[in-house]
Amino acid sequence: MTKFIIGLCLLTLQSFAVAKSLDERTSETPEFIGDMFAAAIINQDYEAIDERFNRSLFAEKIIRQMNVNGKDVEIIRKSVIENLSLQLMLGSSLKGYDSENINVKMIGVVQKGNQLTPIVRVIVAEGGANYYELSLQKSKGKYYIDDMFVITNAQFISETMAQTLMVTLDSRNWFANLKIDRAEQKQVSAIFTEIIQYRKNGDFAGVYSSLKKLPEKILAFDSIHLAIISAAGQLDESIYRAELSTFAKRHGNNPRYTFMLIDHYLFTEEYDKALKNIDTLLQRYHDDAALMMMKAGVYATMNDYKKAQQTIQTAVSYEPDYEDAYWSGVTLSIEQKDYEVAITWLKAYEQQFDYEFAAENFQDQELYKGFIKSKAFKRWMKAKKS
Helix, strand or coil: CHHHHHHHHHHCCCCCCCCCCHHHCCCCCHHHHHHHHHHHHHHCCCHHHHCCECHHHHHHHHHHHHCCCCHHHHHHHHHHHHHCCHHHHHHHHHCCCCHHHEEEEEEEEEEECCEEEEEEEEEECCCEEEEEEEEEEEECCEEEEEEEEECCCCEEHHHHHHHHHHHHCCCHHHHHHCCCCHHHHHHHHHHHHHHHHHHHCCCHHHHHHHHCCCCHHHHCCHHHHHHHHHHHHCCCHHHHHHHHHHHHHHHCCCHHHCCCHHHHHHHCCCHHHHHHHHHHHHHHCCCCHHHHHHHHHHHHHCCCHHHHHHHHHHHHHHCCCCHHHHHHHHHHHHHCCCHHHHHHHHHHHHHHHCCCCCHHHHCCCHHHHHHHHCHHHHHHHHHHHC
16 A cells, blocks of 8 residues: 555656855755755765655645545555655656756745745756755754655645545545545546556556546546646647646646746747746746746747847856857857857857867758858858967
8 A cells, every 4th residue: 555655646746067066065054955955866866865855744744735634644654754755756757867968956045934945946958947946944953855846737745745645545535525436436546556557667658548537526636637747748749738728727827837837828829928927937036047048939939039139148147157048049040140149159158168169060960051151150260270
């Protein structure tokens, strides 16, 4: 039962260069925990940060949200304390990604209620940006993580697990509230057993089709619908778009889903709404280059290249070491045949990253064919030799 519970919870979790080295952090601060968290992902070594994961408090949050009692309380508490770890939750979600294609940064600490909350940004080349807001509690002079808010599914992990456990635990009272009889309970359990096996085998088509077999009252749960969207994203863009559209109709007015609905508004060409959502997030994550680059991408899609370039420049002003911004500036300029601006971006890159470009860097790449034939490029290469 314990392994079943933990395995199922992991199905619904969405996932997906530290500014200073840990040696430079000498005092116990929220920033220190944020840097530890970032270093764990970068190095794929979660031992140190797992020592700062308070499983007992995390379990109590799940129990409180589920409003359970009796034997279920002890089952949940024991399952969480004995089996869960940040290694299991984060490591499994990022497993399979090349570490060279993951960019991780502790982008700051914000005040949320009466707590100081570190925010860690994780960018995966194949999967976009995600933000982890670390809920901290201090005990005996040290900070401990008792939960995480994950922006891609706009839920605390404790909430995601609580919702999933409410579906799966054999709780007669809870199923009675949904008017699900014993036969349907068995059907739901059988479906989730199927899903777990499909997920272990990497069969996302099986995961998706099994999730869709769940009763409508269970499909209405945010966490279940989010799992469906996640599985759909691994299959086909048309399926992903359809599921995201359905989600937008059900939850579009919920500010929690500001981040994930940006994709939907891009698909439906509602660019003003996409920009509004990004601006809302920028109020939450101040001076964040990744969000500014997302905004630049919207402007480029709208063919407003002037605003796109200005937004890329703003991104660089926020984070001068955000390498992708320079290449986006180069690419956008070359696509517009504005080769002088492309060279300006390349020179800025050289200065920031102490690198020297040569002509061979641009050969045999389709994007640069027109660029390397241009007068601007030849003048630039000639100037390098003088």
